[in-house]
Amino acid sequence: MEWEGESSHSVVLVLGLGNPLRRDDGIGPRVIQELQQRDLPEGIEVIDGGTGGLDILRVIEGWENVLVVDAANVDGGRGEIAPGEFVRFTPDEARLGASPEGFSLHHAGLAEALALARALERPLPSIVVFGVQPSDVGWGEGLTPEVEQSLPALCEAVLKEAMQR
Amino acid sequence: MSTLSVNVHHVTRVEGHGNIVVDAQNGEIKECRFEVVEAPRFFEAFVRGRPYTELNHITSRICGICAVGHSTTSAMATEKAMGVKLTEQAQLLRKLNFHGETIDSHVLHTYYLVAPDFFGAGSVFPLIDINRPVVERALRIKKLSGDLCAMVGGRHTHPCALVVGGFSHTPTEDELRAMRKRLVAAREDMDASVELFASLEWPQFERETEYISLSKDDEYAFVGGKIKSTDGFEYPVEEYKQVTNEELVPFSSAKWTSHNRKSYMVGALARFNNNFDQLHPKAKDAAAAFGMEPIVTNPFMNSAAQVVEMVHCVEDAIEIIDELLARGVKPEDPTVADVKAGEGVASCDVPRGILFHHYGYDEEGYCQDANCIIPTNQNMANLNYDMQELLPQIIDKPQDEVRLTLEMLVRAYDPCISCSAHFLTVEFV
Numbered sequence: 129m130e131w132e133g134e135s136s137h138s139v140v141l142v143l144g145l146g147n148p149l150r151r152d153d154g155i156g157p158r159v160i161q162e163l164q165q166r167d168l169p170e171g172i173e174v175i176d177g178g179t180g181g182l183d184i185l186r187v188i189e190g191w192e193n194v195l196v197v198d199a200a201n202v203d204g205g206r207g208e209i210a211p212g213e214f215v216r217f218t219p220d221e222a223r224l225g226a227s228p229e230g231f232s233l234h235h236a237g238l239a240e241a242l243a244l245a246r247a248l249e250r251p252l253p254s255i256v257v258f259g260v261q262p263s264d265v266g267w268g269e270g271l272t273p274e275v276e277q278s279l280p281a282l283c284e285a286v287l288k289e290a291m292q293r
Numbered sequence: 294m295s296t297l298s299v300n301v302h303h304v305t306r307v308e309g310h311g312n313i314v315v316d317a318q319n320g321e322i323k324e325c326r327f328e329v330v331e332a333p334r335f336f337e338a339f340v341r342g343r344p345y346t347e348l349n350h351i352t353s354r355i356c357g358i359c360a361v362g363h364s365t366t367s368a369m370a371t372e373k374a375m376g377v378k379l380t381e382q383a384q385l386l387r388k389l390n391f392h393g394e395t396i397d398s399h400v401l402h403t404y405y406l407v408a409p410d411f412f413g414a415g416s417v418f419p420l421i422d423i424n425r426p427v428v429e430r431a432l433r434i435k436k437l438s439g440d441l442c443a444m445v446g447g448r449h450t451h452p453c454a455l456v457v458g459g460f461s462h463t464p465t466e467d468e469l470r471a472m473r474k475r476l477v478a479a480r481e482d483m484d485a486s487v488e489l490f491a492s493l494e495w496p497q498f499e500r501e502t503e504y505i506s507l508s509k510d511d512e513y514a515f516v517g518g519k520i521k522s523t524d525g526f527e528y529p530v531e532e533y534k535q536v537t538n539e540e541l542v543p544f545s546s547a548k549w550t551s552h553n554r555k556s557y558m559v560g561a562l563a564r565f566n567n568n569f570d571q572l573h574p575k576a577k578d579a580a581a582a583f584g585m586e587p588i589v590t591n592p593f594m595n596s597a598a599q600v601v602e603m604v605h606c607v608e609d610a611i612e613i614i615d616e617l618l619a620r621g622v623k624p625e626d627p628t629v630a631d632v633k634a635g636e637g638v639a640s641c642d643v644p645r646g647i648l649f650h651h652y653g654y655d656e657e658g659y660c661q662d663a664n665c666i667i668p669t670n671q672n673m674a675n676l677n678y679d680m681q682e683l684l685p686q687i688i689d690k691p692q693d694e695v696r697l698t699l700e701m702l703v704r705a706y707d708p709c710i711s712c713s714a715h716f717l718t719v720e721f722v
Contacts, residue, residue, distance in 0.1 A: 132369060147354055147357075149336070149354050158304060175448070176451065178353075178360070178448075178450045179354070179356075179450065180357050180358050181401075182401065182405075182435065183357075183397075183439050183450055187439075187449070189436075241392075243418070244417070244418075244432075247418055247421050248421060248425070248429060269339065
């Protein structure tokens, strides 16, 4: 079980975001679940952040490196992204869908949390996002086959990134 | 006479999606309502057929803001069905975890969703330029409450250590002492919060209604108790359907509820009105700063009651930690359930108001039936009747002002529409 607070010697946090009751939106928590089954190298911690909204900020502050796994509607720039495919990017490389005027905590996620941190000039860790294109984010449990299929490759990519830190 | 058409689609700074629809011609109001539009969630369907150990973890995913509230209420309903008794230590930890979430939710609502209205800011982002220390204070309080939840529940948003029978993990005395210090230090931020919000010009609007919350003989009720109404009624939580009386309305995917009048209100103001005497003295001082004495009938003051409750929760959390330390904190396993067929109803007063979970289990501990009635649903009818009474009082004001005032009224209820919509009802036999 992941446990907040036992992380004083760890250097990389893998944070899974999303709601496992909304099909592919649960990819983040699912990756965390998969990684928990493994013997993780020392220095890597995992947390299922669920739909914590602005709490993301509290969770990531103080870490050197944070790898975020989240469902993401990836659009433009890098060609068409099919459901189940994922892209790796840093927040600087992408315009995240924060909408300052329509700030709704229901939809608050990584984008809003980072926007708030930047607006307040708070120090942030080095962040890498693994955005996974969902096929279905309607109500229901379990990933769609397209996203399920990419799970092993996604976990490997996240772990590889974590071990390079 | 005014001709007015206000249609606010997806009211911002409200959790989820809701629309305000107003149509008035020559001063005559043809339409005035708040609609809920987000698709139903069917969350009871998620728990049916699942083992009793999983329900509180599943229901904690319903809402990222009330995760501890759902998880606690769910575990309590299961514990009732299985006849599980908690240790005193576990009961204290449940309350401590709950206070963390109440502070967290209230600071989010009052500072980030309500305060921008009073500063003429469209959201918390322009508020940073207008009054940066206020936004930073909110984030500081939010960190404290999140850390408090994480210390007890293992994780803030979806408390993994909160299980049927108690907790799978116990915080250490050192952790509790360190948290106590931070809570004591937070008094300064609480004082500043009261000063800030008491200085605001709250909209003036009164409408008498029924206020329903939990109540306890020995404390300001959040976790368990009996159902209490300002109209003088009391019920055990098992009889919740006598209070909720859900009914479908055509324009909303949330059912409306009513009890002694055509609607009732739940939430911080309802708790304040029913349980004022049990507030911590510092919280009573805060109420005095707002000029609040029960029964307060201005729904806009729900947000002020939240500030009062933040003060109470900080003080009560300090007292709970003192009690835990005085008793001596020891790691303990959760009480093991005697798995059997049964039915359980539980209720907690979560940040937005009274919440009910009701489960039926088969002899192997698998959920057969489930019902869950959330606070936002219970407030829908009352909010609509407030809007209908408020609108004629403000209808001659500029359209933007009418629109903002109606939006502020919706926000005052702190609705969480994303979890309020569900069609499934299950009759228990």
